[in-house]
Amino acid sequence: xxxxxxxxxxxxxxxxxxxxxxxxxxxxxxxxxxxxxxxxxxxxxxxxxxxxxxxxxxxxxxxxxxxxxxxxxxxxxxxxxxxxxxxxxxxxxxxxxxxxxxxxxxxxxxxxxxxxxxxxxxxxxxxxxxxxxxxxxxxxxxxxxxxxxxxxxxxxxxxxxxxxxxxxxxxxxxxxxxxxxxxxxxxxxxxxxxxxxxxxxxxxxxxxxxxxxxxxxxxxxxxxxxxxxxxxxxxxxxxxxxxxxxxxxxxxxxxxxxxxxxxxxxxxxxxxxxxxxxxxxxxxxxxxxxxxxxxxxxxxxxxxxxxxxxxxxxxxxxxxxxxxxxxxxxxxxxxxxxxxxxxxxxxxxxxxxxxxxxxxxxxx
Ligand code: GA4
Numbered sequence: 143x144x145x146x147x148x149x150x151x152x153x154x155x156x157x158x159x160x161x162x163x164x165x166x167x168x169x170x171x172x173x174x175x176x177x178x179x180x181x182x183x184x185x186x187x188x189x190x191x192x193x194x195x196x197x198x199x200x201x202x203x204x205x206x207x208x209x210x211x212x213x214x215x216x217x218x219x220x221x222x223x224x225x226x227x228x229x230x231x232x233x234x235x236x237x238x239x240x241x242x243x244x245x246x247x248x249x250x251x252x253x254x255x256x257x258x259x260x261x262x263x264x265x266x267x268x269x270x271x272x273x274x275x276x277x278x279x280x281x282x283x284x285x286x287x288x289x290x291x292x293x294x295x296x297x298x299x300x301x302x303x304x305x306x307x308x309x310x311x312x313x314x315x316x317x318x319x320x321x322x323x324x325x326x327x328x329x330x331x332x333x334x335x336x337x338x339x340x341x342x343x344x345x346x347x348x349x350x351x352x353x354x355x356x357x358x359x360x361x362x363x364x365x366x367x368x369x370x371x372x373x374x375x376x377x378x379x380x381x382x383x384x385x386x387x388x389x390x391x392x393x394x395x396x397x398x399x400x401x402x403x404x405x406x407x408x409x410x411x412x413x414x415x416x417x418x419x420x421x422x423x424x425x426x427x428x429x430x431x432x433x434x435x436x437x438x439x440x441x442x443x444x445x446x447x448x449x450x451x452x453x454x455x456x457x458x459x460x461x462x463x464x465x466x467x468x469x470x471x472x473x474x475x476x477x478x479x480x481x482x483x484x485x486x487x488x489x490x491x492x493x494x495x496x497x498x499x500x501x502x503x504x505x506x
Contacts, residue, residue, distance in 0.1 A: 151425045156399075163416065166324070167191035175334030178374040181421050181429075183254040183435030186400050188416040194317045199225045202314035205394060206449060209245060210358040220245065225491075233378065243378045245356040249315045249453070252350060297449065315354055318417070318453040321343060325419060326387060326455075327436075333429065335466045341428060345386060345455035351483060352385070355452045359397060359442040374492070377442035382435040383491045384499065385421040390418045395448040400438040406441075423500050424457065424486065427478040430465040435500070459484040464499040480501045 162180040164173060166189050181188035209217065213229075217465060223229030223246045230243040326341035345352055359377040392398070395416045399407040422499060426435040442448065457463065464480040480504050489499045 153298050157408050158405050159408050161408075161410055162187040164189050165191050166193065170328070170331070174328040177328050178432075181329065181425075181433035183506075184400070184402065184412070185421045186418065186432040186438070187420075188413060188418050189321070190323050190416050192417055194266050194321055194417070198310075198313045198317050198392070202451060203449070205310045206356045206358075206451060207393075209356070209495070210243065210449065233495055235491060236494050237489075238379060240378045240440075241307055241359060241362060241375050242440070243358050243360070247311065247354045247356075249319070249354050250272055265471070273423060283406045292347060294413070302492040303495045311354065314350075314451070315453065319352070319455065321417065322387050322453065322455045325389075329425075329429075329433075330466075333432065333469065335468050336411035337466060340400040340466045341386060342427065342459050344457040344461055347458045347461070351456040351487070353452075353454045353456065354451040355454065356451070357440070357448075358452045359440065359448040359450075361447055362442055362444045373398040375442050376439060377448070378440040380437045380439040381495045382498070383420060383454060384424065384486060385422040385454040386450055387422055387455045388420045389455070390420070390450060391416070392450040395443075395446045396440060396449045397441045397443065398450075399441065400436050422454070422456075424463050424483070427463055427481075427503065428465055428469075428501060430474060431477045432464070432468040432469065437496075459487070479505050 148241050161184060162176065162178065164176050166173060177187065217228050219228075219232075221228035221230075222232075223244070225422065226246050228243070228245050231239050231241070233240055233242070265346050323342040323346055326345070327338050330338040330342075341344075344350065362375060380401065390398075391414070392412050394412050394438055396412045398408060398410040398412075398418065400410060400420075401407055420438070421433045421435050423435045425433055440448070440450070459482065461483050462480050463478075463486065464482060465476065467477075470476045478500065486499070486503070489502055493499055
């Protein structure tokens with residue numbers, strides 16, 4: 143019997159183009175020029191010699207694989223993804239689906255980075271594994287466990303994070319956030335923006351709304367259907383990333399494709415020594431349209447499981463998104479009105495995965 147699935151791949155054009163590979167250990171002015179060019183032409187590039195330790199990557203990867211290998215009821219204890227937690231097949235809140243299961247985690251300082259303080263010898267684990275509810279827990283603990291020297295304080299934190307070893311997640315997030323900041327500073331330099339931390343400052347903020355997403359695309363098994371289209375299906379449908387910058391890596395299994403023109407897909411070759419970096423909608427707005435937030439998707443396949451880890455660097459909810467003055471000129475007038483990340487995020491979650499959202503924020 144042929145199993146009907148919602149999203150077989152229709153006939154589409156595939157074009158094989160290599161994404162720019164940027165060596166971050168090369169000379170600074172040269173690197174920033176290459177990054178700017180890549181962001182203008184592709185919105186995507188790979189970085190090598192990125193300085194993120196293999197050990198940090200390996201620990202995070204093995205933690206993630208261990209999580210996805212758990213029985214479904216156990217994984218479901220970390221769900222649903224509303225918006226953080228475990229999700230399977232359903233993406234967002236408006237009916238989008240894909241052949242994917244995932245864990246979506248907030249990276250802000252009230253969650254991953256302070257977990258080690260919460261779960262410490264002085265404060266025996268206050269939760270059982272999976273002991274969570276959709277509203278955040280309020281945890282009380284003594285500040286001698288924290289760097290802040292004052293009376294006892296209260297901290298909100300998302301107990302869904304207990305599904306992972308906090309120190310592996312925290313170290314990974316710190317490392318990729320550092321990498322994202324370095325790249326954003328190189329971008330500002332390459333664009334001749336005098337305030338070189340104009341972009342990076344937004345994701346360095348303690349209340350930045352950045353996310354860590356672990357995606358697992360299990361091999362497809364409904365294999366009574368042997369038609370070619372059944373071997374590759376949409377894992378995560380086409381979309382642009384709403385945030386500032388995405389830093390992604392996979393377990394060496396391909397599946398990511400980008401689309402520079404409608405209906406033409408460019409497969410991105412997997413490369414375990416590299417991170418794949420892409421421009422998000424907010425960076426397109428902040429660069430006044432110089433950089434492009436490009437549509438991409440992930441395909442699942444019938445042969446090997448794919449696991450990817452994406453860090454989405456985002457501003458804090460109240461941060462105002464607007465271009466630095468150098469990027470607005472009489473020849474290049476302001477393309478987008480100033481908006482807050484909270485306003486943009488609201489639009490993102492109101493629309494479907496594949497909908498364009500930046501146009502809503504265009505200047506008149
Ligand atoms: C795409 C990029 C990130 O994975 C994400 C996704 C988010 C989600 O899975 O909750 C969204 C999607 C993403 C854009 C449109 C909305 C929101 C699902 C969806 C249908 C975490 C994000 O920030 O936007």
